[in-house]
Amino acid sequence: MRLGGPEPIRQRHLARGKLLPRDRVLGLLDAGAPFLELSALAAFGLYGDGVPGAGMISVVGTVSGRLVIITANDSTVKGGTYHPISVRKHLRAQEIALENQLPCVYMVDSGGAFLPLQSEMFADREHGGRMFFNQARMSAQGIPQVALVMGSCTAGGAYVPAMSDEVVIVRQQGTIFLAGPPLVKAATGEIVSAEELGGGDVHARTSGVADHLAEDDEHALELARSIVSNLPVPVQFRWSRSKPAMAGPDRDVALANLLPRDGGPIEDMETLVRLLGDEPEFQEVDGGEGRSLLTCRTILSGHRIGVLAERGSLDSRALRKAARFIGQCQASGLPVLTLQNSGSGDESPQSQEAMAGLLATVATCETPRITLIAGGSIGMASQAMSGRSTSPRFLFRWPGSRLSAFERELAAELFRHRPDVQGVDPFEVWDREADAYYGTARLHDDGLLDPVETRDALGLALEICRQS
Numbered sequence: 001m002r003l004g005g006p007e008p009i010r011q012r013h014l015a016r017g018k019l020l021p022r023d024r025v026l027g028l029l030d031a032g033a034p035f036l037e038l039s040a041l042a043a044f045g046l047y048g049d050g051v052p053g054a055g056m057i058s059v060v061g062t063v064s065g066r067l068v069i070i071t072a073n074d075s076t077v078k079g080g081t082y083h084p085i086s087v088r089k090h091l092r093a094q095e096i097a098l099e100n101q102l103p104c105v106y107m108v109d110s111g112g113a114f115l116p117l118q119s120e121m122f123a124d125r126e127h128g129g130r131m132f133f134n135q136a137r138m139s140a141q142g143i144p145q146v147a148l149v150m151g152s153c154t155a156g157g158a159y160v161p162a163m164s165d166e167v168v169i170v171r172q173q174g175t176i177f178l179a180g181p182p183l184v185k186a187a188t189g190e191i192v193s194a195e196e197l198g199g200g201d202v203h204a205r206t207s208g209v210a211d212h213l214a215e216d217d218e219h220a221l222e223l224a225r226s227i228v229s230n231l232p233v234p235v236q237f238r239w240s241r242s243k244p245a246m247a248g249p250d251r252d253v254a255l256a257n258l259l260p261r262d263g264g265p266i267e268d269m270e271t272l273v274r275l276l277g278d279e280p281e282f283q284e285v286d287g288g289e290g291r292s293l294l295t296c297r298t299i300l301s302g303h304r305i306g307v308l309a310e311r312g313s314l315d316s317r318a319l320r321k322a323a324r325f326i327g328q329c330q331a332s333g334l335p336v337l338t339l340q341n342s343g344s345g346d347e348s349p350q351s352q353e354a355m356a357g358l359l360a361t362v363a364t365c366e367t368p369r370i371t372l373i374a375g376g377s378i379g380m381a382s383q384a385m386s387g388r389s390t391s392p393r394f395l396f397r398w399p400g401s402r403l404s405a406f407e408r409e410l411a412a413e414l415f416r417h418r419p420d421v422q423g424v425d426p427f428e429v430w431d432r433e434a435d436a437y438y439g440t441a442r443l444h445d446d447g448l449l450d451p452v453e454t455r456d457a458l459g460l461a462l463e464i465c466r467q468s
Helices: 007-015 021-028 084-100 115-120 127-140 157-163 183-186 195-200 200-206 217-229 247-256 268-278 317-332 349-364 408-415 424-434 436-443 451-465
Strands: 035-039 057-061 067-075 104-110 146-156 167-170 175-177 212-214 292-300 303-310 336-340 369-373 376-378 396-397 402-404
Touching: 007 067, 021 067, 021 217, 021 396, 035 451, 057 084, 057 217, 067 084, 067 376, 084 104, 084 167, 084 317, 084 451, 104 157, 127 146, 127 157, 127 292, 146 157, 146 217, 157 175, 167 200, 167 217, 175 369, 195 200, 200 212, 212 217, 247 268, 247 451, 268 292, 268 303, 268 336, 268 451, 292 317, 292 451, 303 317, 303 451, 317 349, 317 396, 369 451, 396 436, 402 424, 408 424, 424 436
Parallel strands: 067 104, 104 146, 146 167, 146 175, 167 212, 303 336, 336 369, 369 396, 376 402
Antiparallel strands: 035 057, 057 067, 292 303
16 A cells, blocks of 8 residues: 555656655655654555555654644556545545644645546535635634645646645646646647646746746755745644653553454453553542443653543443543543443443433533544444544544444344345454454544554644644
8 A cells, every 4th residue: 555556657657757655755754753644544445446545645744843734646546636535535634634733735746536436526515625625714724735736736636736825836747737738639729738738837937826946856845844844833732741751662562462353352451551651550530430431541652641441331320431531631621532442332221311411522522532443343332432423633443443333243133134245144244344444444534553553643643632
């Protein structure tokens, strides 16, 4: 997935004097600084497995000492054209920017929409036009947007640089136009080159769409770093941060050993919380109530946080305990980390009432929430416990985790009546659709985390949330 398109296409890309898309991103980021790649496995197994990463790279990292979000079209994958899942990945990056007040850097090298699927990404509310709506909202909120036009920028995609605050275009590579030379010839009979129609000189010296004309990709990255270095820094952060404690290799090994191998729950959530925290001790809250849920305060990468960790099926007492603890965290200004490990409830009338109360608490919670599906995440409680539908700032999964509306046995019985899976073992259907790779391919999360990288990823996610 990280390589992008086929080797001959990558070599053709390099022969044109371009950097490969991932090298562009790494070249912009501060050397040695941590970064968080989002939805790296988007479109895995979709579209004939021919659109790795959904044809784009999405990263939050540090540029000139400032946290920014970068989206980079991968033109080695179908010419960088947008598929429906590509649009969703781009919109998710903008959503993160809006929520966390992060400057955006768009690395544009795209042929626009993948025309055979245009009906699935043009007309609706969350289709391609939403990108430009979001750009307008970000401009209104003072969130800086920088576009680097490093290749083709065609059709609706031409509005990405047009609606950005500052634009760099690469000479003899970058082009911006609504309709390319073939359509111009078809409509008017005129023969014109891409450079004459909308190249760097046109937009940097005539139209005014571009502010800077770069000689090549490296020069464009240099200009972008300079632009970001002059952006205003956050006036204040949401909370203070202490010096993070370093985790040794023994802790990484112990985290990896907790990974569920068979899709089952993690047996020892207390150990998981201790391994994620800077120190092995944590402060438990309401320890004698709702024992299927651990609620505690700890420090992760220097951030003081509240943690909810599922230890089994959540009954009404555990659900009320979760709502009460989230309210306490909000009152104290603590971000909330939810570790999902069961997600199922007992479905009693008391639990249904408690579930409604928890959903209301989560939906109105204003302190940042981050969710990690570490083990199972089953049923309505999986959403009430800061699931994707409740818009946590970030939601990650561990490989081997399971996410489903129903337990495996019940789902298998229901699947027997699905016309699209007749003649297929229903348990195999559940195993496939609850699998972490199935979900991350469809952007049901922000990415799969290797257990040994989880502390760093969660620490960076918390630092991102601290910006707003």
